[in-house]
Amino acid sequence: MFSLLPDPDASLTGHLLIAMPSLTDRNFAQTVIFLCAHSPQDGAMGLVVNRRLAEPGFDDLLAQLEIEPAPPRRRIALCSGGPMESSRGFVLHSSDWSGDGSLTVDDGIVLTASLDVLREIADGQGPSKALLALGHASWGPGQLESEIRENAWLPSASSDAIVFGTDHDRKWRRAMAVLGVDPLRLVDGVGHA
Template sequence: MGISALKDKSERGFLDGQFLIAMPGVQDGNFARSVVYICAHSPAGAMGFILNRQQDLSFPDVLEHLKLIEEPHTGFLSEQARYFPVLYGGPVETGRGFVLHSDDFSSESSIPVSDDISLTATLDILRAIAEGKGPKRATLLLGYAGWGPGQLEAEISNNGWLNCTPQDDIIFDPNVDTKYERALAIMGVSPEMLSTEAGHA
């Protein structure tokens, strides 16, 4: 399931626009202690972005790689652009960039994810950020997380994930180290309270 699924608003799932928080039993290196923002959920599958994995690349590195700027010109970037967060969004299409951002920026390719958050996956938003004309709040993610039909629902029923309403502060905060604990705190849970055993009434 790819970004095209976001354009089809029909048959949306209950996890649209939700946080997924990995339970201790999730040992997969991509997803252990991860916070994922789900952008699309339907019978066809689900797509989202890991919000608490730093990339080794900086935003100027990405601009240079895409030939949007030349190396000597990186010093002329705005402070926002020089320190703009670049995260590992997931294991699918890791060479592709996606920008989650506030809805004060829009291009023809921007797709609304929620009432106040959009997703843009084209170079125009990177140019705008580099020029200091980008959205007020945004994060660049390389790659995404994807699940096939029924896969995510099965993982949740097997006690793999918690889900809760997201907070913009967690989505856009460049400090990834505390996002796991902060996302759990939305639910009134601390990491120590989590069990790897599924509960059965």
């Protein structure tokens, strides 16, 4: 048997959280979350990476923000990042670009909440891989660890294919498959020996 959190003080920053089938909260059912920050003492913050937003469109959002050129030279996926601060945007992107206010999450992924990155992307520049999330998910100190122990989430190593892939409808099943988990065979609840 393996432990999902081998060390209670371990950070899951830069990892994925995969919603277990028993998690039925409408905000998180069948979601995949990239954890941008995590510590048992301070809590956690992450972005849902598999809930594509139909509206606003990327072009419409850039127009609202008065970012030129219109139409943009390049487009990126727009996701619902979570139920917190849904009007605030976060760009999760590859580490080949960084600007003022960018936060390095791990060796390959950076989080930027400034308009500079959107201006670069609209101009056809910027990071090679990126997605824009409106809103985020967050947990207080110890809350995420408790939810993991209660089998709400399955932590996993991150992959660019899951985080930046464009097939949002299949990311949850693909994330489960990477771990060799068939969601149809999972049992709800915690076992007791």
